[in-house]
Amino acid sequence: MALLLVLLLSATLSVAICAPANQSYYGDLDKNYYSFYGAPDIHASVQGNGQLNRGQTSTLSLVLSNQGVLQGFKTEVEVKSSGNTIDQQLNATLQQMEVENVAGVLTAVGMVATLESSNPDILIKTGPQEAGSLPTGQTTMQPMRYTVEIGKDVPAGEYNLTLNVTYKHLRNVIYSADAVDDGTGNLSRVRNLNASYWYDENVTQSIPIKINVKEDTKFEIVSVENNMRAGSGGALKVTYKNVGEIPAKDAFVRLNTATPFSTTDDQSYLGTVNPGETAVASFKMSVDKDSVIYNKLYAINSEILYNDNYGHQQITDSLMIEVQIAEEEGISPLVIGIVLAVIVIIIAGGVFYYFNYYKKGKKLSLKKEKAN
Secondary structure, three states: OHHHHHHHHHHHHHHHHHOOOOEEEEOOOOOOOEEEEEEOOEEEEEOOOOEEOOOOEEEEEEEEEEOOEEEEEEEOOOOOOOOOOHHHHHHHHHHHHHHOOHHHHOOEEEEEEEEEOOOOOEEEOOOOEEEEEEOOOOEOOOOEEEEEEEOOOOOOEEEEEEEEEEEEEEEEEEEEEEEEEOOOOOEEEEEEEEEEEEEEEEEEEEEEEEEEEOOOOOEEEEEEEEOOEOOOEEEEEEEEEEOOOOOEEEEEEEEEOOOOEEOOOOEEEEEEEOOOOEEEEEEEEEEOOOOOOOOOOEEEEEEEEEEOOOOOEEEOOOEEEEEOOOOOOOOOHHHHHHHHHHHHHHHHHHHHHHHHHHHHHHHHHHHHHHHO
16 A cells, blocks of 8 residues: 555656646656657738828738747657567657657647737737647748727837737657567557647747838917907918928818808918928808807818828818807997986086076176176
């Protein structure tokens, strides 16, 4: 009984030593002829030029390749070259079977690839992608596609994303079997073949992925001058600034008005606006007095059409012009009543003075002249 406990303890310790926490073991432990050293080496490349547009959602296609190499091996059980016993033949057969599994050591099994961004203005909208198994020297047949959203305020330039690829790969395989004698002392076949597999689990490679946010023309509204009045209209002046990296040539602004605004002058020419420069667009506007809501914040849609460096016409996203129509200040009825009352009092006072003082004084003067 004591001998049995010792044997069981020895077997348990052997498995524990050969299968660390990040490895899994399947099968029975027996002779291990070789230990192989190596692992998959996953690389990723971007299909196309990797250029993405600012302010847009795009698809990024990635291809995986496995460049794993065998780094070496160690002989664990020597197979004697001298003699030709049936046991030696069995050992040689099992040893060869181990060697035939070397490719499994370099094969990434069950790959899952997750694309991540550390930039809050560059968002990855696609979750983990399954990529299957990939032997060394091969490339994935189909690219993995990730949806990437680039913020509208991201400066042009190169940015790093991270592709985390998780997989498992074969660490070692051990075979055991019984020999079948052909009757002449030679091995005819094996029976009761058992295989023991060790895998490195949850191996993760973090692969840098470079993308480029393209240089582009980008406009912002920096100021609005509005002297429009309900019923009479007025002028609307808008200052635009090119905050992008590419000039806008032969640019002009186009308005899209809605009630209570209207115009017969819905376009304004800006000319060439270089990066960092501003240009002013002017429009003659009308404001419907019957439909306007005073002091409400209205948004008038504008867009800029321009030619890029290649002579192709481009159009910006909508640029909203925010305006308010102030209620015209008038004289209140109370003020008008007070003013009229004052006028009446002044007139009445003048009439009273005229008849009671001025005319009486004049009559007295005439009497005195006659008396003299």
